Amino acid sequence: MGVHDLGTQILFERTQEKMNHYREKWELLLSERRHSDIGPVFDPCGGNPFENDYGRLVMSAPVRRLQDKTQLFPLERSTYIRTRLTHSLEVSYVAGLLGQNVEKILLEAGEIPTEKVGWLCSLLRAVGLVHDLGNPPFGHFGENAIKDFFRSYLRKGDYPLSALERADLENFDGNVQAFRILTKLYYYGDLSSYNLTYSTLAALVKYPCNALIGNQGASYAEIGRKKFGYFVSEADRYNAINEYLQLEGRRSPVVYLLEAADDIAYGAADLEDGMKVGAVNVGQVRDIFDEALMANHDRVMAQMDVICERFKGEGKLKNALVAQGIGTFLQREMLRAAIDSFVNHYDDIMQGRLEHELVDISTAADIHEAFGRIQSLIFQNKVKAKKELAGWEVMHGLLDIFMKGCMSDKFNATSNNYASHLYNVISVNFRLNYEQQETYPNDLYNRIRMVVDFITSLNDRDAISLYQELKGVKI
Numbered sequence: 001m002g003v004h005d006l007g008t009q010i011l012f013e014r015t016q017e018k019m020n021h022y023r024e025k026w027e028l029l030l031s032e033r034r035h036s037d038i039g040p041v042f043d044p045c046g047g048n049p050f051e052n053d054y055g056r057l058v059m060s061a062p063v064r065r066l067q068d069k070t071q072l073f074p075l076e077r078s079t080y081i082r083t084r085l086t087h088s089l090e091v092s093y094v095a096g097l098l099g100q101n102v103e104k105i106l107l108e109a110g111e112i113p114t115e116k117v118g119w120l121c122s123l124l125r126a127v128g129l130v131h132d133l134g135n136p137p138f139g140h141f142g143e144n145a146i147k148d149f150f151r152s153y154l155r156k157g158d159y160p161l162s163a164l165e166r167a168d169l170e171n172f173d174g175n176v177q178a179f180r181i182l183t184k185l186y187y188y189g190d191l192s193s194y195n196l197t198y199s200t201l202a203a204l205v206k207y208p209c210n211a212l213i214g215n216q217g218a219s220y221a222e223i224g225r226k227k228f229g230y231f232v233s234e235a236d237r238y239n240a241i242n243e244y245l246q247l248e249g250r251r252s253p254v255v256y257l258l259e260a261a262d263d264i265a266y267g268a269a270d271l272e273d274g275m276k277v278g279a280v281n282v283g284q285v286r287d288i289f290d291e292a293l294m295a296n297h298d299r300v301m302a303q304m305d306v307i308c309e310r311f312k313g314e315g316k317l318k319n320a321l322v323a324q325g326i327g328t329f330l331q332r333e334m335l336r337a338a339i340d341s342f343v344n345h346y347d348d349i350m351q352g353r354l355e356h357e358l359v360d361i362s363t364a365a366d367i368h369e370a371f372g373r374i375q376s377l378i379f380q381n382k383v384k385a386k387k388e389l390a391g392w393e394v395m396h397g398l399l400d401i402f403m404k405g406c407m408s409d410k411f412n413a414t415s416n417n418y419a420s421h422l423y424n425v426i427s428v429n430f431r432l433n434y435e436q437q438e439t440y441p442n443d444l445y446n447r448i449r450m451v452v453d454f455i456t457s458l459n460d461r462d463a464i465s466l467y468q469e470l471k472g473v474k475i
Contacts, residue, residue, distance in 0.1 A: 026112050028199075029199055031244075032197060034195050035195060035240065036195045049197050065459055067459070069136075071139065071266075074141075075460055075461065088131065092125045094261040098260060101335075106120075126196075136172075137455075138463075179234060179238070183196075203255055205241075205255070207226060207228050208224050209249070213225065260359050267371030268328070272327050282322055292366055295366055330371075399451070403448070406419075411447060
């Protein structure tokens with residue numbers, strides 16, 4: 001995907017007419033402010049703070065752990081199929097591409113100072129890399145398993161947890177866990193964790209509210225309240241970011257670009273992976289697009305036919321080549337549309353009041369809809385379903401085991417009993433964080449958070465292995 005022809009002169013001219021001069025806001029959104037005054041580990045790009053953030057992240061253990069976490073197909077041994085890490089790398093690239101083109105438009109309109117050229121691209125690359133950092137084993141199905149476990153478990157006892165603390169656990173979300181990881185859990189001995197810029201952290205928070213104000217559901221009118229963005233234990237960190245960047249409890253404008261990058265990346269990726277494993281075929285893909293496309297129908301269908309005709313023959317190779325060709329073409333279409341959508345809704349975006357995702361109100365909305373239908377078809381795949389059901393049992397099983405220890409007053413490293421043995425199984429970095437962290441007043445909540453931190457950090461195969469070991473199935 002080239003970038004040079006995405007921002008046309010016509011678009012520049014239309015943009016300049018629409019811009020209402022948010023230069024001061026962009027100065028804040030692209031600022032170097034961090035939680036701590038601790039100096040940067042290294043500065044590879046002569047002052048670009050977001051490349052500094054990217055460097056800290058790309059070399060870290062939580063990012064490496066994404067390499068064996070589910071993206072779409074759990075426990076897939078083929079190196080062709082995407083993991084959560086390869087998906088994150090693709091989102092990082094697409095996000096940077098969007099940032100590069102939007103920045104060019106903003107520079108033309110005088111919205112971003114010339115001394116910050118490249119900063120928006122770097123910011124989006126960094127947040128794209130870690131947008132799924134908190135996802136548990138088995139992807140969104142694992143996420144649902146955690147929610148289901150706590151909704152059942154917490155109703156069985158009168159535990160000393162507030163309504164907000166319960167809501168955190170019963171609505172567990174990988175995006176929220178990512179914010180916790182990035183602000184609290186790493187490095188050793190540094191309570192600022194990665195000490196990322198406020199701007200990078202703000203771009204990760206899609207739903208800037210707590211678990212009681214948010215989680216209103218997909219049909220709720222205000223997009224920032226559909227889910228939630230931070231646990232009560234990290235509310236202080238979010239509030240500091242919100243106050244400094246003057247977001248007024250609204251989304252950072254950069255969030256809209258990150259969402260668009262994710263939509264663009266995973267749609268084509270799911271098509272490609274689905275065809276590779278045989279969960280969907282070329283004929284089904286063509287039929288779905290033929291039915292779903294509206295504004296783009298004739299042009300897109302004609303190009304899809306050209307791509308299908310280019311690769312003769314049958315079998316997996318043809319399917320792979322066709323999927324790659326279609327995916328690349330449609331990603332380009334969605335990129336153009338997302339950039340145009342950003343321009344057309346610029347004022348609402350800058351005020352955090354756009355209540356839709358960029359792609360959903362773009363000229364590529366029908367392409368996005370078609371990708372969604374393909375994903376729904378893939379979800380019916382029996383092999384995928386059986387592996388996810390196994391993952392559900394693993395997640396429930398691990399939580400059940402560790403919660404037995406967590407509820408004991410012997411859940412520490414010094415006793416010699418069941419609870420202390422479980423405590424010592426937890427990775428030392430999570431134990432140290434629990435023992436040394438800035439004190440959140442409810443110790444039971446802190447202990448449960450430590451258990452969830454540990455279990456969600458595991459990749460798919462490590463989660464299965466640990467469950468088997470603790471159940472005595474594998475010694």
